[in-house]
Amino acid sequence: MRxxxxxxxxxxxxxxxxxxxxxxxxxxxxxxxxxxxxxKQKANLPVYEPQREKDVxxxxxxxxxxxxxxxxxxxxxxxxxDVMRALQRHHD
Amino acid sequence: MRxxxxxxxxxxxxxxxxxxxxxxxxxxxxxxxxxxxxxKQKANLPVYEPQREKDVxxxxxxxxxxxxxxxxxxxxxxxxxDVMRALQRHHD
Numbered sequence: 511m512r513x514x515x516x517x518x519x520x521x522x523x524x525x526x527x528x529x530x531x532x533x534x535x536x537x538x539x540x541x542x543x544x545x546x547x548x549x550k551q552k553a554n555l556p557v558y559e560p561q562r563e564k565d566v567x568x569x570x571x572x573x574x575x576x577x578x579x580x581x582x583x584x585x586x587x588x589x590x591x592d593v594m595r596a597l598q599r600h601h602d
Numbered sequence: 603m604r605x606x607x608x609x610x611x612x613x614x615x616x617x618x619x620x621x622x623x624x625x626x627x628x629x630x631x632x633x634x635x636x637x638x639x640x641x642k643q644k645a646n647l648p649v650y651e652p653q654r655e656k657d658v659x660x661x662x663x664x665x666x667x668x669x670x671x672x673x674x675x676x677x678x679x680x681x682x683x684d685v686m687r688a689l690q691r692h693h694d
Contacts, residue, residue, distance in 0.1 A: 514645040521634045521641075522654070526661055528631045532624060532682075533665045533675060539620045540670045542613045549613075553606040562614070569618055573625045578632045582685050583625060589681035590624075593674045 536590065540597055547598030557598045563591055628682065632689055639690030649690045655683055 550557060570587050571580045578586075642649055662679050663672045670678075 514641045514647075518638050518641050518647075521638045525631055525634050525638075525658075528627050528634070529658065529662055529679075530665045532627050532631065533662055534667065535620050535624050535627070536675065536678060537667055537670050539617055539624065540674075542617050542620070544669060546610050546613045546617075549606045549610050555606075555610075566617075566621065570621055570625055573622045575626065575629055577636060578629050578685070578689070582632075582689070583628065585685055586628060586678075586681050587621075589678050593670070593677055597670070597674070 539590070540594060543594040544597055550598070558595065566591065631682070632686060635686040636689055642690070650687065658683065 547557060549555075567584055567587060570583055574580055574583045639649060641647075659676055659679060662675055666672055666675045
């Protein structure tokens with residue numbers, strides 16, 4: 511029991527380290543999405559581009575090594591894309 | 603116009619590279635969550651631990667450098683945690 515608790519604590523430290531990296535990268539992604547939003551605004555291009563979103567989901571599926579299923583990783587990415595799309599719409 | 607399109611293509615290549623890293627790290631996080639799920643099962647511990655989830659959200663907020671707001675990064679993490687919790691429940 512004590513052994514299991516120690517191992518759980520070790521895995522949680524690993525998860526915390528991963529979360530710090532994931533949070534940093536998602537923010538870099540948001541900065542890039544915001545830059546694209548500004549370029550689109552200058553060029554009068556539409557924010558919502560369904561083909562680009564489809565390409566992103568295809569790319570994520572191809573890049574997915576598991577253990578998450580493609581459905582699970584796409585589920586996460588749907589939320590990421592929702593947040594990014596709102597960010598592109600609401601920038602100054 | 604052509605200039606803007608080129609810049610958008612550059613940012614999209616950057617986003618694709620970031621997505622490959624994000625997908626890899628989220629899968630590493632899933633593998634760790636699955637390991638914890640197996641340890642919990644062996645030790646007859648509950649899968650759902652509200653305090654741990656609260657700690658994860660607090661950690662994510664503290665680690666958030668922006669430009670995403672804390673609400674936006676937590677919005678993404680709510681989906682990540684949902685997927686991970688299902689993974690812990692459904693492992694063999």
